[in-house]
Amino acid sequence: MNSIAKPRVAFFDFACCEGCQLEVLSLEEQLLDMVELVDIVTWREAMSEKSDDYDIAFCEGSITREADIERIKRIRETADILVSLGACATIGCHNALKNQFSMDEVLHIVYGDRAEWFDTIPARPITAVVPVDYQVNGCPASLPEFVTVFKHILMGKEYKPPNQPVCVECKLKDNLCVYEKGLLCLGPVTRCGCDAICTSYGHTCFGCRGLVDDPNLNAAQDVLAKYGLSVEEIVGKFKLYNNWPELSLGEGRTDA
Numbered sequence: 001m002n003s004i005a006k007p008r009v010a011f012f013d014f015a016c017c018e019g020c021q022l023e024v025l026s027l028e029e030q031l032l033d034m035v036e037l038v039d040i041v042t043w044r045e046a047m048s049e050k051s052d053d054y055d056i057a058f059c060e061g062s063i064t065r066e067a068d069i070e071r072i073k074r075i076r077e078t079a080d081i082l083v084s085l086g087a088c089a090t091i092g093c094h095n096a097l098k099n100q101f102s103m104d105e106v107l108h109i110v111y112g113d114r115a116e117w118f119d120t121i122p123a124r125p126i127t128a129v130v131p132v133d134y135q136v137n138g139c140p141a142s143l144p145e146f147v148t149v150f151k152h153i154l155m156g157k158e159y160k161p162p163n164q165p166v167c168v169e170c171k172l173k174d175n176l177c178v179y180e181k182g183l184l185c186l187g188p189v190t191r192c193g194c195d196a197i198c199t200s201y202g203h204t205c206f207g208c209r210g211l212v213d214d215p216n217l218n219a220a221q222d223v224l225a226k227y228g229l230s231v232e233e234i235v236g237k238f239k240l241y242n243n244w245p246e247l248s249l250g251e252g253r254t255d256a
Ligand code: SF4
Pocket: 016, 017, 018, 019, 020, 021, 060, 061, 085, 086, 087, 088, 089, 093, 094, 138, 139, 140, 141
């Protein structure tokens, strides 16, 4: 096969822990199958070579500096297809926690008396700055979803992320609801697609895949009320991953 005909793929990172790229690297044998189909031309975490000529860009991390905005716009202009890889790139993730402070305060907390050496802006996902063609959700990015998105790109097909709450997958697995164990869970309003992996192992869902498009907030409030809980008790937990844009879970019922 003529390698020139293969799509050229680049991986880029913005502010993040780079765990999503590590996840992709851990695909190992599947990764070898993938490089039969594409040429990976830039991937700082995995190789020394780099190129400014690519067709598909997988972008991890959040936008946290003015320079990031220019950089992601350049990547968007170059790539035919841009993918947000993981929660930092898709929903803001932990990076957006800093947005509840002033940016001056953030700089001084992190850099102390050298704060003026650095610049920062409120953190936002890549999806808030440039149009994105595909998204891979999760923290870290879901590998099955990454492979699905990869296949859809190569087939030229649209990919629509699953749009039901995690509770659906959790119930299909016959899990005991963690609310019965006195724990808080964000599954009722969180986008599924992870096979309810956390609740299946007895943990709670922290909402790392973001809100479903049209969360049933009334039903979520009913669940909370059943266990003597309020929205206020759950919003803080939700903000761990979902702090961009400002959450509105605290607003009143829509069926009142
Ligand atoms: S989504 Fe999670 S694992 Fe991926 S880069 Fe962000 S913090 Fe790291």
